[in-house]
Structures are given as C-alpha cells and as structure tokens.
Amino acid sequence: MTASAKTSAGNFFEDFRFGQEIRHAVPRTVTAGDVALYTALTGSRFALPSSDAFAKTLGLPQAPLDDLLVFHIVFGRTVPDISLNAIANLGYAQGSFGAPVYPGDTLSASSTVIGLKENSNRQTGVVYVRSIGRNQRGAMVVDYVRWVLVRKRDPQSPAPTATVPELVAALPGTALDVGGGLDLRHFDPAVTGSPHRWEDYEPGERIDHVDGMTIEESCHMTATRLYQNNARVHFNQHAEKDGRFGRRIVYGGHVISLARALSVNGLGNALKLLAINGGRHTNPSFAGDTIYAWSEVLAKAELDGAPQAGALRLRLVATKNQPAAGFPDKAADGNPDPAVVLDFDYWALLPRRG
DSSP, X not given: OOOOSOSOOOOOGGGOOTTOEEEOSOOEEOXXXXXXXXXHHHOOOOSTTTOHHHHHHTTOSSOOOOHHHHHHHHHHHHHHHHTTTXXXXXXXXXXXXXXXOOTXXXXXXXXXXXXXXXXXXXXXXXXXXEEEEEOTTSOEEEEEEEEEEEEOSOTTSOOOOOBOOOOOXXXXXXXXXXXXXXXXXXXXXXXXXXXXXXXXXXXTOEEEOOOOEEOOHHHHHHXXXXXXXXOHHHHOHHHHTTSSXXXXXXXXXXXXXXXXXXXXXXXXXXXEEEEEEEEEOOSOOOTTOEEEEEEEEXXXXXXXXXXXXXXXXXXXXXXXXXXXXXXXXXXXXXXXXXXXXXXEEEEEEEEOOO
C-alpha cells in the first residue's frame, strides 16, 4: 500500500528560493480568551494590555493585546512554511509594531525570503525571512526579520548562492511610531504602580528585575499551542528524545515573554514595545528552568508628535537558574555566559513628566 501524498513534511533548506513570497495559511481571529490565557502563562502585569479602563484614559477604545502576544500569533502563522524543520531560531532584527490589535481582530501573515546560506557541514542552512502581520483591514501590526537554522532534506543537494542581508543594528529613534491614537496626557502612575518616567532613566543604567519564574512543561507546551506554533523541537517529545538534547526545547518566544513580564519590576511604565532591534536565543531553555531577567538602558529618544512620551532603547537579558543580581552576561572567553538564554534589544514607550 502506498502512502497518500496529501500531507506535507514542511520545507527543508533546499526548498527555499531567494525572493520567494509566501502567503501563510490560517488567519487567526484573536479573542479575550487568548488574552486571558497569555496572562495565565506569563503573569504579565503591564497595565495597558490589562485594563480597558486605563486604556480608555489614554485615548484607546479598550485594552490592546500585549505586543508580544501579537508577535507570537503572527510568528505562529509562519512556522509551517518557514521553521517546521528548524533546528533553532537564531535571531530577530528590524522589527516594528504598527496598528494596535484588539479582541475580534483577525491576523494574517506573509513572508519574503531575503537571504540563504548553506552551512559548511552541508547538513543545514540558514534561511532569512521578513515576515509581516496584518489585520483584517490590511494594516500592518508587526513587521520583523528573523533567521532560522533549517535541516536539508538531502545533504548532497546543490547549495544556492549565499546571500546574507544587511541588517541595521537598531532602528533610529526618528523611525519610531507611537500609532493607534495613544494620548498620555491623563497618565496615572497609581494605575501602573511605578513612579518612574522617561526622564528617570539614563543610558548605562542596569536594572535587576529581582523575581524569577519557573517554566513548567505544561506552560511551554500550552504556549506553543496557543500560538499554533507546530515546530517539532517544541512539541514532539517522541521525536526529540533522539535529538540534540533528548527533550523538547522551550519556544524562545515564551522566554522573551517571561523576561518581559518580569521586567515590570523596575520598568512598570514601559507601556508598550515600539520596535525590536535585535534578539538572540544564546542557550536553550527547558521545562524546570527558572528564568530571571535584567535590563540595561542603551539609549533614549524623543518621539516626534508625541510630547507626552519618550522611548527607551533597552537590552533585556534573561538567565536560567541564576539570579540576575550580578548581571550575568559574558563568560571569560567573550561568549554568552552559559546561564544566559536571551539577549533582546528593543525600544519601549514611556510617559514623560509635564
């Protein structure tokens, strides 16, 4: 008996072509249930996505979805075509957030292959894509670049011409867009629980976010299913028992969300993400690991057309099983400390005084 050809094993490295345009299947209508489950998985306490009443005082019709929840849902659209056969998601760059997303909005995604590079072992290659998420009106909600280590189907298949895109280290402050009608004239710090505004932070300042959160097997598995992220390395223990680590790897985006949730202690007025400058998952995380986080202020920027707001460029570093009081960063050889699992560079919006 022959097997049906109706199923897909996903794309391998040699299936991608430079310039290829991919329209990803299964648009997703987001609901208040998604918001509640995201809160249950991360414990995030940022006020803007938590409170309709607070959002209305800032000029919005209701609480928008957390920016990272939007990112993960769009990311999940792309997985079956881009990273089903990935070994690892290597990094992010040039990300920006657009129109706010509310329960009831429908998100879809498309990607363009902007780079390809086979590795010297000929077993794998790196695929660079630019992915864009849009709502039902066609408005951009998130736009980002990522690069993925993908298996080859046949190690002997010919390699494409190596093309590695040039990516900027960080979006300039002048390129940041508050968007969505956000108005901070009536901002109330009693709602966020933090007195610290944009003026209170200085480049070079480091903040230990103090708290830790342990990843449970059920939590990271639920997170990947919430985002419909079906990459095998995250959900198939039967396959991964024979893989590099002998177990499932936690989706790196879940670590980003945990670290961002922890950062509320010290950055409670970082109301929303404006851009993702870059990010790397420097070591894998597994169920049972406890995540800690610290942040460094890299730069400050004023925002055109938003005199009540300013932007902080922040470096968010997450560690596993090591508190962040000593700001774990680089090992003696210059490589990331083995305890560091995330190095994430982003712009956040904060209210200003007066």
